[in-house]
Amino acid sequence: MNFYTYFQDIGAWPRESRSFWRAYAVGFLLCLLCTASAFYLAISGTLSHTELVLFLFALAFAQLIIQLTCFLHLGGHAESRARLGVFGLAVLVALIIVAGSLWIMESLDARMMPGEGAMEQYMSDQGGF
Amino acid sequence: MRENTQLMVIAEDYSEDRTTLFGFWLYLMTDVVLFASLFAVYAVLRSNTADGPAGAEIFSMPLVATETLLLLSSSFTCGLALLAAQAGNRAKVLFSLGATFILGACFVAIEAIEFAKLVADGFGPSRSGFLSSYFTLVGTHGLHVSLGLLWMLVLMAVIFFRDLSRPIMRKLLLMSLFWHFLDIVWIFIFTVVYLLAL
Numbered sequence A: 001m002n003f004y005t006y007f008q009d010i011g012a013w014p015r016e017s018r019s020f021w022r023a024y025a026v027g028f029l030l031c032l033l034c035t036a037s038a039f040y041l042a043i044s045g046t047l048s049h050t051e052l053v054l055f056l057f058a059l060a061f062a063q064l065i066i067q068l069t070c071f072l073h074l075g076g077h078a079e080s081r082a083r084l085g086v087f088g089l090a091v092l093v094a095l096i097i098v099a100g101s102l103w104i105m106e107s108l109d110a111r112m113m114p115g116e117g118a119m120e121q122y123m124s125d126q127g128g129f
Numbered sequence B: 001m002r003e004n005t006q007l008m009v010i011a012e013d014y015s016e017d018r019t020t021l022f023g024f025w026l027y028l029m030t031d032v033v034l035f036a037s038l039f040a041v042y043a044v045l046r047s048n049t050a051d052g053p054a055g056a057e058i059f060s061m062p063l064v065a066t067e068t069l070l071l072l073s074s075s076f077t078c079g080l081a082l083l084a085a086q087a088g089n090r091a092k093v094l095f096s097l098g099a100t101f102i103l104g105a106c107f108v109a110i111e112a113i114e115f116a117k118l119v120a121d122g123f124g125p126s127r128s129g130f131l132s133s134y135f136t137l138v139g140t141h142g143l144h145v146s147l148g149l150l151w152m153l154v155l156m157a158v159i160f161f162r163d164l165s166r167p168i169m170r171k172l173l174l175m176s177l178f179w180h181f182l183d184i185v186w187i188f189i190f191t192v193v194y195l196l197a198l
Helices: A020-044 A049-070 A078-112 A118-126 B002-045 B061-086 B090-120 B129-161 B166-197
Strands: none
Touching: A020 A049, A020 B061, A020 B166, A049 B166, A078 B002, B002 B129, B002 B166, B061 B090, B061 B166, B090 B129, B090 B166, B129 B166
């Protein structure tokens, strides 16, 4: 018994004949490039903080997509569509959890922690509590 | 007619493997939600250092870069193991899985050393909110990697003693999905936790 096309047969890999070895090698090299750029940008400190955040997230998402296509063989072929669908849903949930938590907690923080002098201002405006 | 029936049987046969693949994928998606929650906790608590150290003061970038390289390389060798399995080359499967295992074990070892050093310096998880969330997020990932290593070890033993079979191919595929998934989680850990702390 041989398994030359087992991963294609069960829909894990795309059916079209292409070099999977090359997919892994290209994916690996591109990821190395993304990782090296990310570390270089963070350590060199030439960018402002906002720029750095933007670039690092761009590189992280680029690497996410490279790994999804080259290593997990997601997208492209019809067989992976169901997996891509639930992945999209999971990403949506993840974004809502992270962005929602940050939003709520930042807002709470802003309301709970009056800035320097705000309490004195309040006291003098109101004539005490 | 008879050939047709046989084809039907084969197609039906694979549907079970497809279901297993999809089911395991769904498990990975619940892990996405687990890690999203831990990332959210970390994002909220990262500046609550309680007069303890901030990330930039305690993280060692050379170590983190080494960990990243180890895990990325292990993801690559894990893919090579699958290719070798498709080609029916058992020795090469074992060799690639062995390389993956060693790279992954080095990753866990470095992380353990990092954690031990932090705790020894008095910067354990109970020091501040930042450190609690850091240890929980990175520790959960490390625990996943450790379990992946255990799974790999069992698979290697099975492949060493037995010929490749469909159940083994299926387990190999699921293990590789788990492994690649952990590398994807690590991309966001090194970006958000380590690089953005600088």
